[in-house]
Amino acid sequence: MNRDHDTGDGVNGAGPLAGIRVIELGQYISGPYAAKLLADLGADVVKVESPDGDPMRRWEGRGAMSPQFAAYNRGKRAASLDLKSDEGLAALRELAGEADVLIENFRPGVADRLGFGPDALRELNPSIITCSITGFGPDGPYAARPAYDTVISAVGAMYSQVVPADTLRPLGPAFSDLLSGLSASQAILAALHARGRRPGGGGEHVEVSMVGSLIDFLTEAASTYLETGQVAGPDSRPRRAQAYACVGSDGKAFVIHMSVPEKFWTGLLDVLERPDLAHDPRFATREARVRNYDGLDAELKAITERMPRQHWLDRLAAHDIPHGPLNTVADLFDDPQIASMGLVEEIEGPDGAPLRVPAPSTVFHVSGRPALRAAPMLGAGDADSLARGATSVAPAHDLAPEGTRA
Known part of the structure; x- marks a missing residue:
């Protein structure tokens, strides 16, 4: 499809994905992170939330927007819809009818049950690329379980690689959330490329699981076990790579x-x-x-x-x-190499105050990328105006969809 959507404010006027519209039905990290990466490349991303908003908005008691939400949702626009109501579903279908990509990270079957699964959307828009991010894939004994990063990192063996057995505890960062979001963005880019080469430009459905993304990330440990039976632990790779951590007399x-x-x-x-x-x-x-x-x-x-x-x-x-x-996050941006790379940019926050944020070049450099924008406030748009490309609109609808994956 690759239409040149007019957003009315230059949102989608730069970057390699200029002209690509993405509808994101994501919550927390995996779906929002995938969509953020596409927004950084110039896609026009419309984040669809319930009137209560993505739960990450309210982390750490910071009112309408936590710093975590701001990090994963910058550069997007927003619509507030009740996807259980006929009105909300109709509004979503209107958005999807003009979209190139739709991303959701609900539990398996929820999108189909609510009427916007890949088959239903393909009938409406044959060129749309749909992407489902799940915890454990579409079927299997764990498929219907709520999938949080801690659970996936435990089941997918990540914790066994980074947590010593004598200090068992969940460990950050959100490995499986971020890796599955990265995998999803890569799969979507590949699907967009394939659509451009396919006669008729038909879309396709992309499925990404958090546990599968994690296991792929652990290729070395998994392959070693499958071939030799050796079980890797937290010190396996440092030992093999001859990597050491030391401390100077100043405690650094x-x-x-x-x-x-x-x-x-x-x-x-x-x-x-x-x-x-x-x-x-x-x-x-x-x-x-x-x-x-x-x-x-x-x-x-x-x-x-x-x-x-x-x-x-x-x-x-x-x-x-x-x-x-060995930098802490507090040390990171004062490191002379990091400071020289221009990896922090200042943007205008939703309240008009300046915000310092990691720049897209922390991941990739692209020419002509769009200017960074802060994450949208809840209820900043409705489907009708967003479909037309306007950005200054009224909030819409009520009630949150049930059965979503956290």
Whole structure:
């Protein structure tokens, strides 16, 4: 279809996806993140919410818009619809009839039951690409369960790779939410490309599961187990990659990654001024260092704690050893490399106050991308005006759809 939608405010006038309209029926992270990535590329994204709004709007008691909601929903427009009512469903169908893509992350079967599943939308708009993001896929014993990131990260073995067995606890960030959103955006881009090459330009349905996206991300651990029976844990890859975390005398942490080339090990010995370690049978070969990872880790920590971190960072850089400071989020944007890359931009927030946000170039660089815009306020549009491209409109409708996946 690839129509040049006129949004009336230049929203969709730049970027490689200019002219593509996306309807997002997402809540929380996976669906909204997928749609945000498309908006960053220039798509005109209309976020359809119940009158109560996406629950993430109300996180941390910040009123109409939490910082988490703002992060995952910037650059979009908004409509408030009751998708259980005839009026709300008709309004959604009007939007979908002029859309290129529709994204939803309801539980399996909910969209079909409410009347806007892929088959129903394809009858209305043969060119539309529909994308369903579910926790466990469309069927199977877990398919109907509520799918939160913690559950998927546990079932999909992510926690087993990052949480030591003696400190069992859920761990951030939202791995499966973000990975499934990224997978969905990639699948949608591929479907748009295929539609442009297909005679008649017909659309298709794309299905992405959170657990499947997570398992694909764990390709190394999964493939190793399937081939050898070896079960990876939190220290498996650092041991194999010869990656270490150290702390300077000032309490500041940094990492070293030696990988395979022997030059990094010999260079590290020069940095540490410990040539004797080259003759220690525990560390004489890479295979020995993998076997004796814990012993070498203890040796490195004992040495690095004698001098401040910057001393070690300077010496590691001079010897071309892969390394870096172990930044917190508070450190991140003050890091000289990050600061030099222009990865933070200031935009006007929904209340007119300036907001600093991560720029799309944190993920990709594209030419002619649209200017960043803040996430929309709840009830900022209705379906009729959004379908026509207007952006200054009244709120609409009542009641939230039931059965949605959180």
